[in-house]
Amino acid sequence: MIIQQNISLKSYNTFGIHVNAKRFVSITSVYQLQQLLKEEKDIFLLSGGSNMLLTKDIDKLVVHLNIKGISIDREDQNNVYLTVNAGENWHEFLLWTISQNYGGLENLSLIPGNVGTCPIQNIGAYGVEVKDRITKVEAIEIETGKLISFSNSECEFGYRNSIFKNYAKGKYVITSVSFLLTKVNHKLNTSYGAIETELENRNIKNPTIKDISDAVITIRQSKLPDPKEIGNSGSFFKNPVISKNQFKALQKEYPNIPSYIISENEIKVPAGWLIEQSGFKGKRYGDYGVHEKQALVLVNYGNASGKEIHQLAQNIQQTIKKKFDINLEIEVNII
Ligand code: EPU
Numbered sequence: 001m002i003i004q005q006n007i008s009l010k011s012y013n014t015f016g017i018h019v020n021a022k023r024f025v026s027i028t029s030v031y032q033l034q035q036l037l038k039e040e041k042d043i044f045l046l047s048g049g050s051n052m053l054l055t056k057d058i059d060k061l062v063v064h065l066n067i068k069g070i071s072i073d074r075e076d077q078n079n080v081y082l083t084v085n086a087g088e089n090w091h092e093f094l095l096w097t098i099s100q101n102y103g104g105l106e107n108l109s110l111i112p113g114n115v116g117t118c119p120i121q122n123i124g125a126y127g128v129e130v131k132d133r134i135t136k137v138e139a140i141e142i143e144t145g146k147l148i149s150f151s152n153s154e155c156e157f158g159y160r161n162s163i164f165k166n167y168a169k170g171k172y173v174i175t176s177v178s179f180l181l182t183k184v185n186h187k188l189n190t191s192y193g194a195i196e197t198e199l200e201n202r203n204i205k206n207p208t209i210k211d212i213s214d215a216v217i218t219i220r221q222s223k224l225p226d227p228k229e230i231g232n233s234g235s236f237f238k239n240p241v242i243s244k245n246q247f248k249a250l251q252k253e254y255p256n257i258p259s260y261i262i263s264e265n266e267i268k269v270p271a272g273w274l275i276e277q278s279g280f281k282g283k284r285y286g287d288y289g290v291h292e293k294q295a296l297v298l299v300n301y302g303n304a305s306g307k308e309i310h311q312l313a314q315n316i317q318q319t320i321k322k323k324f325d326i327n328l329e330i331e332v333n334i335i
Contacts (some may be wrong), residue, residue, distance in 0.1 A: 001025060001032050012064065013049035016231030021062040028066050028087075030175050034145045036063065037173075037288040041142055044335075045173060047086060049123055051111030051233055053335045055306035060276050065116055067175060070096065075183065081135065081283045083178045086116025088124075098213050104133045104179070104188030106213040107195075110220045112227050112234065115116045116174045120164040121331065122157045126216055131157035133179045137164075139172035148172065155199045160238050160331055188212060215235070221310065223294045232291065232299030236313060237271040237328045271320075272296035272329055288312060310334055 006104035007024040010016055021044075037043075044060040045196075055243060066087040073081040080102050081327045084093055090113050094105050111118075118130045119137050125264055134157075137150040156163040164172065169264040186209050190196055198215035207215075225232050242250075247267040251257055254277070260268040275295035282292035288304035289312075298309055317328045 001027070001036065007062070009049070009054060009062070010308050011284040012046055012055055013052055013233075014054055014227035014231065015049075015053045015233050015300050015302060015309070016227070016302075017304070017309075019054045019234050019306065021053060022057070022059050024062045024064065026064040026066045028068070028295055029142065030067065030147070032067075032278050033063075033067075033173060033175070037140065037142055037145045042169055043142070047117045048089070048113035050227070051117065051181075051331075052335055053233060053306045053309055056335070060334070061291075063173075065114070065173065065175075067116075068182065071176065078184055079179065080181050080183055081087075084115045084140075085176050086114060086174050088115045090112075090115055091117055094213070097181060098210050101209065102181040103188075104128075104181040106209040106215055107189055107192075109213040109216040119155055119157070119162055119174065119177055121160045122162050124160070125323050126219075127189045129157070129159075131155070131162075132275075133181065134177060135180045136178040137174055138176045138178075139174045141172055143171070147175070149192070152317045158326055167173070200301050209320065220311075224297060225293075225299055231289075231304075232297050233332045235271070235296045236298045236330065237275075237296060238331045239271050240326050240328055241266050241268050242326060243267075246325070254334070263281050269326070270296070274324055274328070275316055276328065278316070278323055280316055281320070286311065292318075299334055306335070 004024045007021045008018050009017040010022050042060050043063045044058050046062050047065045068084040068087050069085040073083055076174055090111050091137055093115055094109055097105055106125040108123060108130060110121050123130045134152055137155055139148055141148050181234045188207060190207060194313050195215050198219055198269050204211050241262055244265045244267055247259060258270050258273055262268050277299050280290045281295040283290050287301045291299050298312060313330060320326055320328050
């Protein structure tokens with residue numbers, strides 16, 4: 001365990017923002033983490049760096065969670081129970097599950113980040129949320145160094161939300177996530193329009209989990225920028241939920257407004273649509289801007305600063321408030 005001095009975090013966050021870490025350490029085991037926490041409790045945790053916007057240098061010790069490993073806890077004819085350590089890359093793990101014909105995660109293909117952070121914001125795409133497959137999350141309590149186990153219900157999952165964004169925020173380091181996946185009779189979720197269309201284009205009538213994963217990869221690649229090429233953090237905002245009355249009023253003015261019904265009185269509206277209607281889609285300001293194919297994604301074309309991107313986000317929020325009287329909530333962690 002070597003503590004390095006003055007490291008640039010540019011290659012450790014998918015936005016590709018350069019800030020300086022005064023001290024930096026990479027952790028490869030739970031034991032190392034427990035030893036470190038005996039000495040240092042005021043730490044800055046870094047995993048895949050896929051859901052953060054760095055706006056300033058980090059003075060705290062940056063702890064890079066690099067604990068790897070996948071284990072099969074048990075299996076029967078129908079199901080497999082896996083535990084995956086936090087530092088495994090999400091998409092590489094997912095491709096491995098597909099290669100083993102373990103079903104359940106295929107709709108979540110190509111989401112950036114590591115396994116350890118997937119429960120924090122309850123990653124979701126194309127009709128599936130990771131909470132549907134998680135059985136347990138293990139974490140080290142920073143204060144005591146104890147390993148604590150959270151059952152699925154104890155994680156208090158919601159839309160892009162969990163206990164780790166609320167009560168438990170900053171108190172734990174997630175070290176592993178356990179999943180229940182299917183070996184046979186996979187419960188496929190192809191109801192999302194874009195998946196249906198992609199499977200039709202490929203003339204696939206009875207899709208396998210690999211077919212679905214491949215379709216999702218194609219859809220994402222066509223809409224979302226690859227962080228290796230253009231820095232970004234996926235959806236920068238959450239899709240806002242508004243009242244039915246407000247939605248009806250909006251629909252009069254914008255008959256084509258897309259929507260998803262949440263409950264009898266609540267409607268979710270795509271933030272990407274609101275941002276596009278406000279004229280921001282594809283706008284570039286110097287080295288940063290709004291992605292040309294999905295307005296929900298803010299991008300760094302090279303050397304933008306986190307402050308510049310944050311300012312653009314605030315500008316978008318104010319414009320949406322004025323134009324639609326809707327509060328857009330930022331989904332990415334602003335550091
Ligand atoms: N839309 C626009 N303009 C845009 C973007 C979207 O009009 O620039 C419209 C689309 O035409 C469509 C609707 O908005 O009618 C929904 O768009 P899309 O299917 O792309 O989904 P989204 O609601 O914008 C959410 C997730 C994505 C996830 C997709 C697919 C959130 C905040 N985002 O986006 O998640 O991939 O659904 O399931 O819920 C992420 O979290 O990083 C992420 C990419």
